[in-house]
Amino acid sequence: MIKKFIHQFASPKTYLFQVDRAYPYIFYISLFIYLAALFWGLFLTSEDFVQGNSYRIIYLHVPASFISQSLYLGMAFASAIFLIWKVKLSAYLVRSIAPIGAVTTFIALVSGAIWGIPTWGTWWAWDARIISTLILFIMYLGLISLHDSFTDNEKADKFLAILVIVGSVNIPIIKMSVEWWSTLHQTASITVTEKPAIDPSMLYPLFGSIIGFTGIVICLVILSSKVQILKREKNKSWVKDYV
């Protein structure tokens, strides 16, 4: 019965129709939240005691890195569902998340590098978290090239899923690298268990930007999955009516 539920829920056609209905809401609401949080963070918060005004990059850097790691975990989860229950939609989602993950990791790396110039005096340092994020970026690119190098789509999906799961060993390394090694990067300001190490007036716009950025990325993933589904299912009858 669970199988029937999953297979019903996992039809690309219903997915597309439902996602089309939700898309405008997600897009405009999250865009508003993100821009409002950025406005708040860039213009209305006072400068940091140590870093001065350059700390404002936090409102752009932290959501990007958080999302890039979460996207990878989402891919790993979807890969597991694909391998266990053979839900094709999951495989489409994995392939569609990969480029978005690459873009967000790129944003995280570049914003971090530019932030490093006034803060640490250098735009690059070979410390554990930066290296692991670079590895994450390379992995995203590798995943895309692996999938696209196969002409047989079924095999491509399977191998992509396997590689995603094997590569997920990198995520704990990124998250824990600031605890395990003493690095240039500072430790987490927001954890689940402790009081935040950051002032509340700076914390709220940070939350806002994380939530807003998440919504924007979800919209991007929706668009990307549309492309994947249309490409892969283009011979089905419902696709002609859909476009």
Next chain:
Amino acid sequence: MFNFKFNSISDAIFMQSSNGQYHGLYVWSVVLIVLLSISVTFLVYKAQIKNIGKKIK
């Protein structure tokens, strides 16, 4: 209404901090890069969807 921390537009662009450095370049270049990459990604995907739609028709 809003409690702006910068007193004028040029202040907001240059963002001088208490240690004398000008941080405006860094912050605004990051803002530009982020907004640019996201918009470009959106445009690329919208164009791809249109292309596929045309090919299917």
Next chain:
Amino acid sequence: MKLLKFELLKLRKKSRGWLGPILVFVLIMTAFPLTVEILNKDMGQSFFSVLWIAILLVMMLATEDIFLEDFNDGTLEQMAIKQSSLSSVIATKIFIYWLLIGLPISLIGALYGLGITNSADMAIKLTPVLMITTYIFLNVFSFGNALSLTKGSILGILITMPLVLPLMVVLGKVVIAINFGMNFLGFLFLLLGILSIIIIVLPMIISFVIKAHLE
């Protein structure tokens, strides 16, 4: 046991399969002192970087066609159908590769370490580290090879290279530990732990990949 002997025979016959990587390693390690000014201090610092990179590249080279021949002449299919546990066959194959390629390279690398840093303590501590590292690399790169089996190119191996980069970071720490004589056993156990997980998990994953290829 019979499987072990069979795989051993296969690899020994293909002399360029195991001799090649060893010779490349010797070539790299010999070329290194020639291209660096003979200042003892500097050589000690950069020796380890060259060592780890040489091992990385040589292991990549060694696994370039670890499954390719068997795939091409149908042996792999037979093994997949006949043996109920393809993963043990794969594990044996990787073990043989390690015996004939990884182990000699570890000893040669330790000897070079002795020659360049003139510290017997360093060389003795380096040997188990090298042995474990070569084994881990062989496993990971075999996984990469299995992924791109039909393409036959180096794509799969390049794609799995990001997976070993965290290991390289750990290796850097190990070298520091050896140099300052602290916490070496801790790192050794860490490497052993990683190795034990990889030895068991990766052959299973590789057998899954190969079976998917054969469909």
